Amino acid sequence: MGITVQNITGSTAMVIWPKMASCVDSFYSVMYHPNWNSMLSSYSRKSFQKEERVPTTQSSFVVENLAPLTTYIVCVTCQSANPSSDQCRVFNTLEQDPASASNTKKDLALGIWLTSSVLLLIIAAILLYGCLHLLCRRRRERLQGQNGTSEQDHGMAWTKSVACTSEELGRQSQLMQDTEEKHPGGIQLATIIENPSVCKEPVMTKVRNECQRQDSALL
Structure with a gap:
């Protein structure tokens, strides 16, 4: 052939x-x-x-x-x-031939370089994911701590408000008792002082009329 x-x-x-x-x-x-x-x-x-x-x-x-x-x-x-x-x-x-051997070595080196690059990219991606996850967790914990502090401050403010209100009520009660002891007929005056909103007339007019009635009774 x-x-x-x-x-x-x-x-x-x-x-x-x-x-x-x-x-x-x-x-x-x-x-x-x-x-x-x-x-x-x-x-x-x-x-x-x-x-x-x-x-x-x-x-x-x-x-x-x-x-x-x-x-x-x-x-x-x-x-x-x-x-x-x-x-x-x-x-x-x-x-x-030397050229073929050189090409073979180049191909081998290129393959090793590509493999190393892929491994490095994978490691970098894993590290980046871990860092982002850690940052997100710390930020979430910080926000939770701030919310807890705000709730605690709100509770303390409410407690102080209640205490101030109780103290004010006690002070008004004491003032009313002192008024009753000094002026037996001055219950209405203490009531006016304690709750002035129930009066339709000015406070000074009520006080002046009460004093005049007491003077007429004494005469």
């Missing part, structure tokens, strides 16, 4: 074959396997590790991701046919 392998490197090789007039299928099968030995003498399709499908309009294919310094067997057949010996070639890959 005249299959040839060209441009062999440590990881790639170009396979070239003549067009098959007898192949009426829609694509060619390019099969290859590393570490070829006599166990592949039957050339069964199941014995090959890799298989690529190439349109029948092409007559070449670049095999990639090969291992350096390795013996490979490659076969090209029609879509579903098993390969024969004249449809296969054996070739050896070269040492890994």
Whole structure:
């Protein structure tokens, strides 16, 4: 069949074959396997590790991701046919070229950097969430403390108001008792002093009339 392998490197090789007039299928099968030995003498399709499908309009294919310094067997057949010996070639890959090794190292470094960046972002997100949660909890505790203080101040103010009211009532009661002792007939005057709102007339007029009645009684 005249299959040839060209441009062999440590990881790639170009396979070239003549067009098959007898192949009426829609694509060619390019099969290859590393570490070829006599166990592949039957050339069964199941014995090959890799298989690529190439349109029948092409007559070449670049095999990639090969291992350096390795013996490979490659076969090209029609879509579903098993390969024969004249449809296969054996070739050896070269040492890994410096450019490929450099690219591999770059890819490895890039992968490590991406992984580290993702881990750092995850750690930063966890720390940020923890800080925000702690701040919210402290703010909530501060607001609760302020509300408790306000309620306590309100209670103290109400207690003081009650105490002042009681003291004022006691003072008025004492004043009324003193007025009764000094003026037996002055109950109405004490009542007027204690609750002036019940009077429809001015307070001074009431006091003047009461004094006049007491003077007339004495005369």
